[in-house]
Amino acid sequence: MLDDRALLTAWQGGDERAGRTLVERQYEAVVRFFATKDRAQAPDLIQQTLVKLVESVPRMPQDCNVRAYVLGIARHVLYDHLRATYQSAARIDFRERSVADLQPGPSSILARERQTRLLLQALRQLPLESQLLVELYYWEELTGGEVADILGMPEGTVRTRLRRARHLLEQAITRLAESPELLSSTLTDLDGWAQRVREELRSA
Template sequence: MDADDEELLTRSARDTDAFEALVIRLSGGLHGYLARRAPDAADDLLAEVWLQAFTGRAGFDADRGTARAWLFGVARNVLAGHWRRTAQDRPDAHRHEPDSSDPWHAVDQRLDAAALAPQLRDTLAGLPAVERDLLLLVAWEQLTPTEAADVVGIPAGTARSRLHRARGRLRTALTSPNSLRPAGEMA
């Protein structure tokens, strides 16, 4: 029987081969997460995730959550650092806007539903950062709400409540009569 991810991560503190197996198993999902959020830097960010995870692997506690959630938390922190550095490098960055380092304006370029993309983008951008992260971790990365809660650092019950609220806001925005109009067209 194969070892589960938690066992591999715990064992990797004394056996680096266990860490290698974890890298092989979970790189695809982590890379997808990073590629959807920072397509031009995903490869480098994934390398940074694995470097930080390897360095901090002894701090993993299976009683506090899954290895997958812990690794997505590392990825989220690496991504946030990338966005902070990117925003600092851009003199035209609007630092007074909340989450100005989070590139939500690029999400609609990767959506199949092009007609709804502007409204979806605006609705996602209008969500509080934690709700948006929860929604995307569950929808895109296929994490459970409990795993997503671990990633963003909130209790599972709170995550489920915020996820429900975020889904409701999206549902309302996408089912309103204006959601079927092309972008820029007035009622």
Template sequence: MAKRDERELLQRWQAGDAEAGNELVIRHFDAVRLFFLNAVSDREREDLLQETFKRVVAAVGTFEGRSSFRTFLFVIARRTLYDHLRQRYRGKGQFDEMTHSVVDQGASPSHLVTQIESHRRLLQCLRGLPVQTKELLELYYWQDMTGNELAEIQGIPERTLRSRLGTARKALRDCFVRCAPAAGDADEPDLEGALRELGEFFRTGRG
């Protein structure tokens, strides 16, 4: 996808060309769908997809192009998810994406997530991490986002982002080891490779 081409589509959309907007949405639809995959149930995912793109349509006229359209889109998808999780958490206190997990919200995983046996423990650990930590790992390994893109989406300096990414990897590894069967695993797990493998699996269209 050429950046210039995407900018042109965006400019045409902002000028009132609905067909250009539709093409942009189609290009990014599967990526946003994947963003919600390991956070909510299938029904909730479809609702959040609709709400995200509704918000994108409402906000696209104000987008100034200082970041990529993908970054702009995922900022909105992230806010949509957090609004949904806050609503779910209502009555239990104040939702905090840096400490609460999707498991804390009682969110059910997608049917596809529950069917994957080979990486079940890894997916369970991901879902048990704080929402922001889980999001960071999934965007990095499943969506191939750069440090700069992630920093913009999370609204933090890239140096801080890099530090958080290292902390996130450690938290996932600690959980994976802690949840190992009693006999334990003889070899050091290649969690980064497994995360990328999962991302590839989900991106093939089976999500």
């Protein structure tokens, strides 16, 4: 089976079948990316991201991490969408404002497990940049360097902000937990949350 870089090279050489295979491989990561941001508009945002991916293929370095590159496109699509949708969003600092700030009200994400629901709710309370950091690093298992490329900042800054984001996530869980037992069980198993949330989003 060809890896992503080999498929990209083939696609750039005119192999449309390789292109379709590569897009299919990235689809789930893009779906996860938008599922916790604006689920109602997610289909359109996913489509925009994939269109921009196709348009950017001739410019993509052949040695790039394709998933990181695609998620970088998704980030730009998301920010453009938020700025166009919400009044004065163009002036909002995404390092400080969360999805919940821009979309007040109960989350539309349905989760079967109380822990998963709590984690998703807490994640949406984070400043958007912090939410992106946590998802890219823990969900998509990208390296610090790859996350740095997506966010356009030094790797050292990414690692510092990731530690802060993790701390903010724990604080949000503490605020939202309905009981001491739920709080304890969630924080104790926080390192296993990514796989559970990924599976929940896949089945939703």
